[in-house]
Each structure stands twice: as structure tokens, then as C-alpha cells.
Amino acid sequence: MNVERFSVPLSRPLSTAAGTVDERTGFLVWVTVDGAAGVGEATPLPGWTEPLDACETALRGVSNPVATLDDGTLAGAPAARHGVSLAVLDARARAADRPLYRHLGGDADREAVPVNATIGDADPGATAEAAVRAVDAGFPAVKLKVGARPLSADLDRLEAVRKRCPDVALRADANGAWTPATAERALEALVELDVAFVEQPLAAANLGGHAALAGGPVGVGLDEGVVEHGAEAVLKAGAADIVVCKPMALGGVDRARTAAVRARAAGCEAVVTTTIDAAVARAGAVHLAASLPDVPACGLATGGRLADDLWDDVATVADGVVPVPQGDGSLPPE
Numbered sequence: 001m002n003v004e005r006f007s008v009p010l011s012r013p014l015s016t017a018a019g020t021v022d023e024r025t026g027f028l029v030w031v032t033v034d035g036a037a038g039v040g041e042a043t044p045l046p047g048w049t050e051p052l053d054a055c056e057t058a059l060r061g062v063s064n065p066v067a068t069l070d071d072g073t074l075a076g077a078p079a080a081r082h083g084v085s086l087a088v089l090d091a092r093a094r095a096a097d098r099p100l101y102r103h104l105g106g107d108a109d110r111e112a113v114p115v116n117a118t119i120g121d122a123d124p125g126a127t128a129e130a131a132v133r134a135v136d137a138g139f140p141a142v143k144l145k146v147g148a149r150p151l152s153a154d155l156d157r158l159e160a161v162r163k164r165c166p167d168v169a170l171r172a173d174a175n176g177a178w179t180p181a182t183a184e185r186a187l188e189a190l191v192e193l194d195v196a197f198v199e200q201p202l203a204a205a206n207l208g209g210h211a212a213l214a215g216g217p218v219g220v221g222l223d224e225g226v227v228e229h230g231a232e233a234v235l236k237a238g239a240a241d242i243v244v245c246k247p248m249a250l251g252g253v254d255r256a257r258t259a260a261v262r263a264r265a266a267g268c269e270a271v272v273t274t275t276i277d278a279a280v281a282r283a284g285a286v287h288l289a290a291s292l293p294d295v296p297a298c299g300l301a302t303g304g305r306l307a308d309d310l311w312d313d314v315a316t317v318a319d320g321v322v323p324v325p326q327g328d329g330s331l332p333p334e
Contacts, residue, residue, distance in 0.1 A: 038091025
């Protein structure tokens, strides 16, 4: 197995719980399995995965890429495991002469996956203008970041979007900022605005609080909570209507797909998102989404956050969808 470090600049800084990120640094992982070469990506993100140094140490300690996926040596290093597992999956799909999404279990040809636009924190007018631009660009769903302002201000922002965009699927993401009382008031108010779901309304640790909110007319989605507790615990607690699956944070496309399938079997929806990854990991996430039937709009429109990338024309968005690579493996044919 070969490991190659890379760094790609962001087009604008990314704010995380662990600080501001100006570039995405990670590792390309190259393996040969079943006589075919495969490539994966391990790109840690502070607050979501292991640190960069720990990821590199874990990767360079791998001697058998296939065995290490199940022997526990990458426990605690989800980004490293993601890189190895994606490389193995890519190689096996190439050896089988089929796209990765079909290798994952997709039972129908998929040309594209719908994606949502994400709109950051701004005043109601600017928020509505951003939403209008997204709708005009073909996005079927818009997600607003909320929680940094008082609830009343966020409700004004959501109302402004709904007035300007009456038909768009509207979502909100609180990133765990609300208290249970605030979340309860918010969900009641959001019914009239026809908000589909609120992502991570409470702190990730509060499964019981999320369970009390779930099951209503406005769905409850868990993101950080899935990473902290695992999809199985979230589903057992009845803490979500929507399970958000981030392959890099969950330890691989394979694990994220297991979480998505279990969520659907439990009567929940699954949405695939990235952690602002480079092209190889984004391609893997697109294949994951494409392997799920009737997948809703996913958080895969993140390539624009990069000022440069590892591959050209991978997971690029047009008319509100991202094309699914149709060559063997995960990446488009050269």
C-alpha cells in the first residue's frame, strides 16, 4: 500500500468547532486488490475525525489493507479507515468491471444524484437572495444554517426564504446550538413554513432529547449524533427521522452505507454528506448516494469550497444534481 500526502486550498475559510481551516490536507491511498489498482482518500477534519498526524501514523502502519478493515487496527482513526476502505472498494469494483455504486449494491443505473445548496448565516434579505440564486441554479433543496442568532431572527430568515421560494424543499441545520425548549418552539413554528427537517437541533450527546422531538411533522436529522453514538444507537433510541451519513467521519463508504441501509429499514431516511473532501472522497460519497434507491437531495455540492482539487470534473454540480461516474471503480474514466 502506498500513501501520498496532499494539500488543497479552500476558496474561503471553513469554520469548525476546532477552529478555522484554510486548506484540506490529507492522504491518497493506493492499493492493489484482486489484480486491480484502487485509490482512496483520507482527509481528516478537526472535530469530526482523528488529527492529521494520527491519521498518517495509522495509514503508514497498515501492512494488509484488506485485513486491516476488520481487525481493529484502525479503530479510532475513521479518516484513515475511510482511505483504506475506499481504495479497496475501488480496486474490487475495477476488477469486476463495474462502477462503484453498482459494486456497493445499487440495483439500477444512476446517472445523477440530487443535491442541496447550503446557505450560511446572513440577514433575511441576503439569505433569501442566496436561496433564490440556488433555486434558479436548479437546486431542489436548500439548507439554512441556524442557531447562531436568536430563534426569532432565524425564523425571520426561514420565512423570507419560503416567501421567495415557495416550492423548494427547505431544511435547517442548528449544529447542536439549541436547548430542548428552544428546539421545541422552533419545530412548532417551522410547521407553517413547511420545513422538511432540522439537522442536529440539540447537542450530539442528547439522544433522549432528540427522541422527544422526533416523529413530528418537521423531521429531526442527526449528524454529529450519528458520529458520536453510531447509527445503531441512534435508531435504537428513536432519536432521528433522518440519519446523516458522512463517510469520512463514519470510517468509510462501506460503514456509511450500512448506516443508511439500517436507517431505511427502521423507517428513517438517509442523507449522504461530505466533510469538504477532495475529489476522490467526494466521488466515493456520490457513489454511496447513487447506490441507495430514491435518495433525497444530499450534501454533496461541496467541491466549490476548494480553490484547487486532485482530479478535474469530479462530483461537479449542474442543475441541482451531481453526475455519477460511470466507468469502472469510483472515478470517471480518463
